[in-house]
Amino acid sequence: MELLTLAIAGLTAIVVAAVLARRTGIATPLVLLVVGIVFSLLPGTPDFALEPDWILVGALPPLLYATAVQVPVIDLRRSFGMITWLSVTLVVVSALAVGLVVHLLVPSVSFAAGVALGAVVSPTDAVAATAIGKRLGLPHRLMTVLEGESLLNDASALVVLRTSLLAVTAGFSLGDALLDFVRAVVVALVIGYAVGHGTVWLRVRLADPVLMTAVSFIVPFLAFLPAEEAEASGVVAVVVAGLVTGHHGSRRFTARERLTERTNWLTLQFLVENGVFLLMGLQLEGLLRDLDDSNATPGQVVVLSAVVLALLLVLRVGFVGVQVLSERRQQPRLDAMRERLDEISDRVDTLADQGARRAGQFRRRVARGRADVAYQESEPVTARGGAVLSWAGMRGVVTLAAALTITTDVEERTLLVTVAFFVAVVSLLLYGGTLPLVIRRLGVSGTDPESRRDEVADLFSGITTSAVTALGPLDEVVVDGRAIDPTVAEEMVGWLERVRESRADASPESLSLASQRALLHREFIARMRDALHEEQAIGAYSTEALRQASALIDAQELRLER
Known part of the structure; x- marks a missing residue:
């Protein structure tokens, strides 16, 4: 009963924080983080022990999968150089640099243990950054880089963490570490690709949105667990499975199936994503208690955290700056x-x-x-965009979960875990709290709505023309082996032509007429729904008939909203 009460309280806090975030403009994860910290410090608050597997095995795979499914493969391909530069090279360099600095400042912490700390604080968490970026209209290229970096940097960070922890007890070999990294990635690519294609094949044959969504909830773990058992990167396997599913699902799944799955996954992602930030804030009191029982002092934690934060920021600015200069010379x-x-x-x-x-x-x-050439020219990463990328280097709950995997054999473990926590919390509150101001001051924004409408009109015109051309002669149209009456074909083509012309006409008069039609359509739907509710109250029709009528009205409303 106590666990159920806490779960209900957590869900309530998430919903309230989301409403508050929309009214204040503050990202929901930041609100929940502060709420968790405040509650952890209140007297009588129960202890919340964060088990690393809850995050690394239970929460991380579905979160990565939910993001990967929505990221177009073509966007990742076009920015793959910058994404790998930040998610692999920057992570490795940051881990080594943090390890060296921490070892020099605290000699009792070995270099390998310092690298372990560097590995857990190196990967960024794009949840808060992308939430802010979408609300403020960041350019699409910057959003792709942020999301792509967060998808892949966890994998490189966890591999570096595993290698450094082995080095604490068994020594370090650069050759073995590189070989282990390459093998982990290659095996994960194979597993993720196989799981992605296999589950898409299965789900197409199920032909039931409910069953398809149920299977999709298993896909992240089908990719993650076998990869981890093979000592490969489960994170890479999940990301690849998600990319494959998203790429093929847009073509092989029906609209209803995609809509059902997307709604369910957005709900799950919203709850898990924000729940882990609330849980992260609740860890503060326990970490402070462990710090009191250790040899570390609060002053030592503050100094190390500040140094690590500054070092990570300098390295990120430098690495992003290299990419900005490269963009200018391309x-x-x-x-x-x-x-x-x-x-x-x-x-x-x-x-x-x-x-x-x-x-x-x-x-x-x-x-x-x-x-590709046009994309690179129209979506360059400018100095202002680079500044936003640099300031968006927030760390998240994965940092704390990975830090908790550091074994008790490591000297000064409590100090390392506490520093990782403070680095994550301060980066979230500092960067996340000021990122909207940075974006507004720099004037970084994406495509304006009018240009986007023109682009949609051009695209729609092109695909309707291609569809009409693909039909062939109207008096010879055959669909599923059945000849179509030429009159029906001409009516359909005429409808497509009218829709295309209405999309292309952007005059104020046409927009006004379209608005009137939308208002009238919405009013019809409202009146129909009122009448349906009246019939439900009377009870003259069967439940099934009422349900199907409600579904038809919902479909009309959904089409109107689109």
Whole structure:
């Protein structure tokens, strides 16, 4: 009963914090973190012992999967260089640098133990950053880098942590460490790819949104657990499985199945994501009590935390700065790539005689290359964007969970765990609390709504034209082996043409008429729902008929909202 009461209290706190966050503009994780810290310091508050497996095995896989499913593969590919630079190279360098500095400041902490601390404080947590970025309209490229970095840096950090802990007792070998890292990533890639494809194949054949969503809840653990048993990176396996599922699911799952799964996953992600931040804040009192029982002093913790925070910020600014300079110097390379693509495009026409399929493949590759060049030119990471990326280096609950995996054999373990906690908390409150101000002062923003509407209109026009062309002659249309009456085909094409023209026309008069139609449609839906409620109260119709009528009204409302 006590556990149930605490769970209900936690859910209530999460909902209240979310409402408060929307009204104040403060990210929900930050609100819950502060709430957890305040409650942990109140007299009579029960102890909340955070088990590392709750986060690393129970919460981390579904959170990573939920994010990976929504990230387009093409966006990760276009920013893969910057993402790996920050999620792998920066993590390794930060771990080594923190280890060296901590060892010099506290000689009782070995270099390997210091690297372990560096490994747990190196990965960033993009939850609060992306929540703020979406609300303030950060450019899409910056959001992709933040999300991609947080997806992959946990894997490199945990591998470095495992290696450093082994070095504490068994010594360190650079060659063995590199080999272990490569093997862990390769095995994880294979497992994640196999799980992603296998579960997509299974879910398509289930053809039931409820069953499909139930299976999707298992996918993160199907990828994570076998990878960990094989001593590979479970994090990488989960991310790959999520990317594969998201890439193929958009084409192979129905709209209803995708909508049902997305709603359920957003709910689960919201509860787990914010719950772990609340739980993180509740750890403060227990960590302070453990610190009193150790040889470490509060002053030592404060000094080490400040030094580690400053070092991490300097390293992040430097690494992001390298990428910003690289972006500035890439125009000649992009120009050369465009010229090369033009040459290939000219040669493709000569392949048409050898086979339309092969020529079509080359044209698709050329089009993709040109789109990549245009993307790099339209979405550069400027100095202002680099400043936002640098200031978005917040640490999260994974830092604390990973720190708790440091064994008691390590000297000054309590000091290391407490420093990791304070680094995570201060970075969340400092960077997360001031990131909105930084974004506004620098004036970093994404595409304006009018340009986005024009882009959507162009895209919609293009796909409707392609759809009409793919149908072929209207008097010869065949669908599923059944001939379609030419009159029906002409009516459908005429409807598509009218929709395309209405999307392309952005005049104030057309927008006004569209708004009137939307208002009238919404009013019709409200009146229909009132009438349905009246019929439910009377009870003249069966429950099934009422349910189906309600579903039809819901579908109309959903289409209107879209």
